[in-house]
Structures are given as C-alpha cells and as structure tokens.
Amino acid sequence: MRALITGGAGFAGSHLAEHLLELRQEVTVLAAEQEDLGNLTTFLSRLRVVRADLRDAERLLEIIRDVRPGRIYHLAALSNPSESFRDPRLTYEVNFGGTLNLFLVWHRLELDCRFLLVSSSEVYGSVRPEDLPLREHVPLRPASPYAGSKAAGEFLAIQFFASYGLPIVRVRPFNHTGPRQSPTFVCSGLARQIAEINSGRRAPTVTVGNLQVRRDFSDVRDIVRGYHLLLEQGEPGEVYQLCSGRAASIEDLLRILTGFSPKPIRIVVEPSRVRQNEPPASWGEASKAGRAVGWSCQYALETTLRDLEQYWEGRLGSGGARPPG
Numbered sequence: 001m002r003a004l005i006t007g008g009a010g011f012a013g014s015h016l017a018e019h020l021l022e023l024r025q026e027v028t029v030l031a032a033e034q035e036d037l038g039n040l041t042t043f044l045s046r047l048r049v050v051r052a053d054l055r056d057a058e059r060l061l062e063i064i065r066d067v068r069p070g071r072i073y074h075l076a077a078l079s080n081p082s083e084s085f086r087d088p089r090l091t092y093e094v095n096f097g098g099t100l101n102l103f104l105v106w107h108r109l110e111l112d113c114r115f116l117l118v119s120s121s122e123v124y125g126s127v128r129p130e131d132l133p134l135r136e137h138v139p140l141r142p143a144s145p146y147a148g149s150k151a152a153g154e155f156l157a158i159q160f161f162a163s164y165g166l167p168i169v170r171v172r173p174f175n176h177t178g179p180r181q182s183p184t185f186v187c188s189g190l191a192r193q194i195a196e197i198n199s200g201r202r203a204p205t206v207t208v209g210n211l212q213v214r215r216d217f218s219d220v221r222d223i224v225r226g227y228h229l230l231l232e233q234g235e236p237g238e239v240y241q242l243c244s245g246r247a248a249s250i251e252d253l254l255r256i257l258t259g260f261s262p263k264p265i266r267i268v269v270e271p272s273r274v275r276q277n278e279p280p281a282s283w284g285e286a287s288k289a290g291r292a293v294g295w296s297c298q299y300a301l302e303t304t305l306r307d308l309e310q311y312w313e314g315r316l317g318s319g320g321a322r323p324p325g
Contacts, residue, residue, distance in 0.1 A: 004069035006030045006054065006102070007076030008047075011181045012118075012173075014039035016073060016224040021046050023228070028067050030076065039180045054098025061105045071231055072115045074102060077150070080184065081122055082275065084146035095149035096156070103160045114167045116231040117157045121174040121216070121243070122147035126279055133285040136172070136239050154239070167236035171227060174243035174284050178220035178304055179311035187217065187253060188308060194257045195312035197265060205266045208254065209273030214247040216283035219299035229293040243284035244297050256305050 003020050007013040008029030017040065020027050027047040031037065035051070037044060050067070052059040054076055064072075077095045078084060084091040099117065106113060124134055125141030142148040157168045177187035186209075196202035226242040234240060258265045289295045 001071060002026045002028070002067065002069050003071040003073065004028045004030060004064070004067050005073045005075060006098075007074075009035050009037050009039055009049070010075065011039065012176065012220050012224060013073075013075045014180055015178070015220050016075070016227055017047060018043055019221070019224050019228060025071075028069065030063065032076070054094055054101060057101040057105065060101050061108070064102075064105050064111070065109055068109075068111065070113055072102070072106065072113055073118070073227060073231065074099065074116065075118045077118075077146075079120075079146065081144040081146040084144050084149070088145035091145040092149045092152070095146070096152045099153040099156055103156060103166070107160065107164055107166060114169070114231055114236070116227055117153060117168055117170045118227065119154050119170055119172045119239070120147065120150045121172050121241070121282070121284060123151040123154065123172065124282070127282045129281075132281065133245065133283050134241070135285050136241055136288055158237070161237040169230050169234040169236055170239040171230055171234075172239060172241045172284075173223050173226075174216040174218060174241065174282075176218045176220045176223045176242075177308060179307055181220070181308065186250060187305065188312075190250075190254060190257050191305060191308040192312045194261055194265075194309050195316055197263060198261050198313060199316050201316060204261075204263045205268055206254065206258070207268045207270045207273065208250060209270065209275065210278070211251040211254065211267075211269065212249055212280065213278060214249045214281040214283070216243045216246065217248055217253070217301060217304075218242065218244045218297050219301075219304040222297045222299055225298075226289060226293075226295045229295050230289060233293045234289075235292065238292075240289040240292060241284045241286050242289055242295070243286050244301075245283065245285055247281050247283035248301060253301075253305065256302055257309060260306060260309050 008017045009031040123140045125143035140151045142151045181188035183189040183192045193206045
C-alpha cells in the first residue's frame with residue numbers, strides 16, 4: 001500500500017510513518033518547507049519526503065498526482081490552541097484551507113484512495129459535566145481558533161462525503177504523548193524538566209501550571225495504531241474518538257514523573273502557565289472505535305511517561321537541546 005502522510009515529520013506523524021513502515025507500506029511524508037526532519041532520523045532512508053505548503057493547491061496537485069497514494073493520512077496542522085489566538089487567520093488558512101485544498105485535489109484526480117482526517121477533542125470546547133465522558137454525538141462548541149478550524153475541517157469532510165461519496169473517515173484523538181513530543185505540551189515539558197534534573201542541568205525544582213486540571217492521556221503509539229485501523233476498517237462518513245477513557249490530573253502526571261528521579265524535587269506553580277477558563281476535567285469514551293476495529297489502549301500511562309522521560313535523557317545526553325517538531 002502506498003501511503004501519504006501530511007505532517008509526517010511531526011510528533012504523531014513520525015510515529016505513524018514508523019508504524020506504517022513496520023507494516024511494509026510505501027510511505028511518503030509531506031513536510032512543510034524548511035521543517036526539521038529530526039523525528040524521522042532513525043528511519044529516514046526508508047521513506048520519501050516531499051515538501052509543500054498546504055495553502056499551495058498547485059503544489060499539492062503536483063505531489064499527489066506523482067505519488068498517487070492509496071491512503072492519505074491528514075495530520076498536518078498548526079496545532080497549539082493557545083498560539084492559535086495570536087494569528088487566527090493563519091490558523092484557518094492552514095488548517096481549514098489546507099484541508100479544502102487536499103479534498104479538491106483528491107476529487108479532481110479521481111484517486112482510488114481512502115482519506116483519514118485527524119481532528120481533535122478540542123472541538124468539544126467548554127465541556128459540561130453532564131456531557132462526560134465525551135462521546136461522538138456531543139455538540140461541538142470550539143473555544144479557540146485551532147478548535148474552530150478543526151471543526152470546520154470536519155464539516156468539509158461531511159460535505160465531501162455526502163456530495164461526492166469520497167471515503168473519508170474522521171477521527172478525534174484526545175491528548176496523547178510520548179517520545180518526540182514538543183516540550184510546549186504539558187507531559188513532555190514536565191518530563192524534560194525531570195530529565196534535566198536527573199542529568200544535573202537543572203536545580204531540583206519543577207515549574208507547573210494548574211495541578212488539578214484533569215485530562216484524558218494516551219500513548220501516541222496507541223493513537224497512530226488507531227489511525228491505521230480506522231482508515232482501513234472504519235466506516236466512511238463516520239467519526240471515531242481515540243482516548244484512554246480515564247482522566248488523570250497534572251498532579252498525577254507529576255507524581256509519576258518525579259518517581260523517576262532519585263532527588264527530592266520542589267514543585268512551583270507558575271501563574272503564567274495557568275490557562276484561564278479551561279474546563280476542570282475532560283475525558284472521553286472510545287467504545288465506538290473498539291466496536292468498529294477492536295482498538296483499545298495498550299500502553300499504561302506509567303510506561304508512556306517513563307519512555308518520554310528516557311527520550312529526554314537521551315536527547316540531553318547527546319547534546320540535543322533543540323525541541324523536536
């Protein structure tokens with residue numbers, strides 16, 4: 001099978017590329033211009049990399065006509081909700097406009113191809129207690145430009161499926177973490193601080209935001225396995241959640257991570273790290289994906305966090321201080 005992954009040089013995209021290579025698929029990664037390929041280092045020779053801006057429809061046409069994929073995994077996005085407020089227009093141009101460009105090219109070329117649209121649990125927005133655990137039928141109330149652009153992309157997928165019968169499967173992953181994640185995200189940021197303490201590069205103090213907020217965390221390797229299963233066996237036109245079904249607090253994460261250090265660690269709450277008006281708790285339920293393709297999480301949270309902390313120890317030990325993509 002020939003697969004094209006947009007955003008394939010990023011955190012989840014690189015894990016998906018690695019997973020598909022293990023399944024002996026022919027993988028092409030679409031990366032942004034000048035995007036670092038460090039996440040692909042250990043298997044870069046086994047795949048093809050092409051570069052494009054999702055806003056450049058003619059370049060996308062050229063690439064997809066050349067690759068002629070049998071599967072498209074669309075992960076590429078400007079994906080930080082907080083940063084999306086700084087430039088909402090760019091967020092929509094890349095996330096919504098880029099998705100529209102891909103759909104139009106795919107339809108124009110009349111490819112015999114299945115398409116996975118990766119959305120986000122952020123589309124649910126401000127979560128009401130009576131909606132928990134979140135399921136696919138809960139109304140979308142996006143509360144950031146990022147979330148709005150993802151919700152808009154989903155409506156595009158619904159329209160292209162209804163109008164043209166294009167086999168599009170939508171997926172809403174909840175928080176996922178693991179090796180290669182940028183330290184701008186909470187799990188990786190905390191794990192990096194612990195690794196810096198363990199390596200003597202940091203005083204034994206960890207700075208955090210709201211310790212009580214609770215979220216649904218899964219391992220990225222479970223999530224990308226779900227992407228593949230749902231694209232192969234999921235029902236076109238449907239949407240599926242991928243999540244652990246459990247809520248863990250930031251305090252829970254910190255308790256696990258500090259257990260990986262022999263040093264007594266001081267915790268400091270930094271007001272600038274506390275997001276305003278964020279829901280106190282949010283978690284989902286993945287039974288629909290379980291029924292459709294037999295998916296469930298295989299990695300325990302402790303294992304994921306341990307692998308993440310060891311990843312950062314390895315990067316620090318090799319002199320790698322630059323954040324991954």
